[in-house]
Amino acid sequence: MKNNPSIRLVFSIIIATTLNLKTYAQKAFHAPIGSNNEQQLTGKFEANWESLSNYEVPEWYRNAKFGIWAHWGPQCEPGQGDWYGREMYKQGSRVYNWHVENYGHPSQFGFKDIIRNWKAENWDPEKLVALYKRAGAQYFFAMANHHDNMDLWDSKYQEWNSVNLGPKTDIIERWAQAAKNNDLPLGLSVHSAHAWLWYETAQQSDHEGPLKGVSYDGTLTKDDGKGTWWEGLDPQALYAQDHSLSEEANDIATIHGQWDWKNGASLPSVAYSENFYNRTIDLINKFNPDLIYFDDTALPLYPVSDAGLKIAAHYYNQNMKLNDGKLNAVLFGKILTDEQKKSLVWDVERGAPNEIQELPWQTCTCIGNWHYSEDYYKNDRYKSAKDVVHTLIDIVSKNGNLLLSVPIKGDGTLDDKEIKIVNQIGDWMEVNGESIFETRPWLVYGEGPAVETSNPISAQGFNEGKIKFGSNDIRFNQKGKILYASIFGIPEQSIKIKNLGKSSENALKIKKIELLGSNEKVKWKVENDHLTVEKPNTAPNEVALVYKIYQK
Known part of the structure; x- marks a missing residue:
């Protein structure tokens, strides 16, 4: 059969026809927009x-x-x-x-x-x-x-x-x-x-x-x-x-x-x-x-x-x-x-990558269901303001933005629990917003247990909430010679920042440290393997403490 010219010709016709059909299917698969539609600006x-x-x-x-x-x-x-x-x-x-x-x-x-x-x-x-x-x-x-x-x-x-x-x-x-x-x-x-x-x-x-x-x-x-x-x-x-x-x-x-x-x-x-x-x-x-x-x-x-x-x-x-x-x-x-x-x-x-991204990116998420759900209201299933702020801090440390949905009821209003959450976010931002806006990622995005835990993205994202942030988790970002170190919650003891120890490749010459929202003098000391920051006597908020670190 290999040497029969007639059979070879038949097979050639079949193959050619199949390829033509495949090419046609591919062209049909990619349907171009015609010129008789809305004009595309050049x-x-x-x-x-x-x-x-x-x-x-x-x-x-x-x-x-x-x-x-x-x-x-x-x-x-x-x-x-x-x-x-x-x-x-x-x-x-x-x-x-x-x-x-x-x-x-x-x-x-x-x-x-x-x-x-x-x-x-x-x-x-x-x-x-x-x-x-x-x-x-x-x-x-x-x-x-x-x-x-x-x-x-x-x-x-x-x-x-x-x-x-x-x-x-x-x-x-x-x-x-x-x-x-x-x-x-x-x-x-x-x-x-x-x-x-x-x-x-x-x-x-x-x-x-x-x-x-x-x-x-x-x-x-x-x-x-x-x-x-x-x-x-x-x-x-x-x-x-x-x-x-x-x-x-x-x-x-x-x-x-x-x-x-x-x-x-x-x-x-x-x-x-x-x-x-x-x-x-x-x-x-x-x-x-x-x-x-x-x-x-x-x-x-x-x-x-x-x-x-x-x-x-x-x-x-x-x-x-x-x-x-x-x-x-x-x-x-x-x-x-x-x-x-x-x-x-x-x-x-509803998620975030595990590393700083070279190009700006965004997380989109919601405090509840994407469209309004009475179940979320009745059963207290909304993200708290604390959850939202922690998410924002983590995202910003990795060169991202946060787009947050707050579900609206069919009649066009927010429920009382949503209004409370939005206002609580505003309260934190009013004091600590300088550590978010106009900042850029630092040399590393953070340290602590959450950094050391693998949390890969699935499809569009969908990895939020799988790792819980705690007071041992720290995120960094910077603005000029200012470094912001954000602590997720109120620390139980002195804060130890490994990336700012004398022996760290990321060590800085620190001039002074302030705690946003507090008038207390911050006590700190640079040691060989970490920077020690004494916990405040009174925390300015229960959501996230932000230390403003001035470089010499």
Whole structure:
């Protein structure tokens, strides 16, 4: 058979055909955004990683260190926590059971109806942003849309938006005005690129019981709306489910392994990608945000579409145009390669790396659940102000920033426990903020038991809370000739700092030491293998003590 020319010819044709099909599939896999969409502003940056790698993180962001995030939208209305709009369609889940009991079966009352119920009747953006600023926030973030695919502004390309439905107001416009009034840079978070996968539960059905096989409302079309409250609206503009399911879509957890559009994920259409591109460009053009957060691996829809690359290039070029050629914008992405970290800021979700990072980065986390959860309130599950401050100190010591979400109830207010936590953060920051803002990492980020314990990042991050900080843990950062040494809590005895001993390669010539927030004279002595600092008679706070070390 090896020497038969006819057979060889047949095999050659088969191989060539297979390669052509593979090439076609790859081209289809990477769906380009057409020229008939929102115009991409040209300039220094082009829509490719090589060009985007010319990005430099602006100094204002490196100095800011701390931002607060209003991760708020219609999923906060039920008060049942994050990913409500996905899990309400999974029979047997806690959220499904709660939804059926409180609203009815999801074939009749779906997430579109949750949107209708959400009124945000007590929302006061000015009051909230002022509270965040008082807590020490140096920038403010608002969520522009989530995986639930509802736009929270007067969107040109999504009829399911907060002006047409629910609160019937331009939420982002009002957040933006509040940020401006409080002189805070505006950040916007965009999560809707994954609605295609995220809502796949909405096109499924019960697997048992009297409504077994009855499709949930994710398959409804515009024609089905005649005579309903949503007549004239197209549910597919919200749910985006006119497509085949991803592999293993019956397993609600499979999506986590398909977040980068691999492992059997159903691939988005060109029309879907173009709609996301247009909506995001529209958002950028309307509000000129200082920061944009994408809840995506690398960039939105990458690598199945060039939409994310084009959005990034447009955003940088537009920002430079608005700032007389200076780039002041900050763009975030997750699970970045070393090369991609040169193009945008690496965001670590609910976690932190174990070392100082050469490039600035950010942790995003929340004091509770990402969307408001009554359970967190009732069962005292919020992070304390002490936990938040410890997280912030650790992150800043490693060249990072902290973006903190404080969940907002559906009506637009914070609960009393959250307000107390935010104010307690502000109390600590008022005295100790100088050790955070405008600082840079020192030669080492810290010492103590937590430094000596391995705590690797998993996927997007997710390693926070696995190691508890104690009063033997110390973190460093610096500002000019000032070194700040932060102690996690109140020490039980004298503090011994190994990195400042005479024999340490990091030893300093110390002029004096002060304890922020205290008038007590600090007693200290440099010994061969450590610096000894006597514990104060009265601690200025119970959260974290900060020693200000002056060099000669």
